Amino acid sequence: MITLLADRNIPYLSHFIHPEVNLVLFDPEERLPGRVSADALIVRTVTRINKETLPKQLEKTLRFVATASAGTDHLDLPFLEKKGIHVASAAGCNARAVAEYVATALLHWCYSNDESIKRTQVGIIGLGHTGSAVDQLLRKIGYRTLLHDPPRKKREKSFDNSYPKSLIQCDVLTFHVPLIDVTLTPQGYRRTRNWLNEERIRKGDFRLVINASRGGVVDERAVKDAYITGDLNDYIFDVWEREPSPAPAVIEDAWLATPHIAGYSIQAKVRATSMVCEALHHFFSISFQPEPLNLDDLPSFEKVFEVERKLDEIANMRSASFPESPLPVLETIHPMFGLSARLKQSAHHDEQELRTLFTRLRTREPLRNEYHTYRIPERILSKFPVLEALTSL
Incomplete structure (x- = not known):
């Protein structure tokens, strides 16, 4: 049977893994163990996997890497592909949790500032699993939304994609995209780092910015400066450019500041663990059907x-x-x-x-x-x- 090296903070892992899999746990606050040979590795977003962080001993034996999270930008996908290592994720596992976070925070902001829900228009950047869940929930509550996702527009001609110049005239902007540094990826995804920059802030009419996607998608310095000058009313950040030690001044002035927990819920964690374990069993052709978790x-x-x-x-x-x-x-x-x-x-x-x-x-x-x-x-x-x-x- 295979050996699995996994983050010790992944909940209910032993429930969803075949009992004969040799499960070895590591502390994510430390480096990956350098003398462990494993067939599979399961991490969370706090662990970066690339040429520099993956121990040579582990690199020799590894055939499968999974992240118990929706995003994969902490994994060097070209490096893993070059090594012939299969990659899996739990895409969509926390979409509902993030949607609830955004909706709850936005309701707090609207009620606290006497803002009408029906007259508040929200621009949503990124319409994957999470952005779509946010759109669905906000519209159900009564908000009006504008959507922006150019790659989705290429895939779906009927998708109503708003251009940035229209989007930044909304009352609120909320971000749900991966962090992309290159101008254009092979999959057709464009650069998202600093999507919200000084120029767009200056030209926009939005009063609130919500970032629950990835630190770096929003230029924190530009947002902070706009807040100080009064060009931006408020910002709500769950993700930060320098996690886990964000800029203190940015934290202090945020209308709401949380430590990257928007996607955290017991249900999201169970979904994530279940999804990556199912992918592992499938990859290694292991027949296993765990009992439903009560x-x-x-x-x-x-x-x-x-x-x-x-x-x-x-x-x-x-x-x-x-x-x-x-x-x-x-x-x-x-x-x-x-x-x-x-x-x-x-x-x-x-x-x-x-x-x-x-x-x-x-x-x-x-x-x-x-x-x-x-x-x-x-x-x-x-x-x-x-x-x-x-x-x-």
């Missing part, structure tokens, strides 16, 4: 009952105390502002402490559950119809 039995699912208890408390409030907006409900289900406050506090530390705290907030916080897992009391749903869209699949 989410009700997982420790994180205990939080569902805790959250539902808090929702019941809100629903049972007297009329005079009942919330005027859905914001307390949103923060109860998706506590992003508590996390933001802790990340902003960490920005006051030196770089090494910031790096440690950023990594800790990203990897050690309990995973949240997606909206559809919760039973929301009818009184809350009738008062705030936007929650219906968030809880329905």
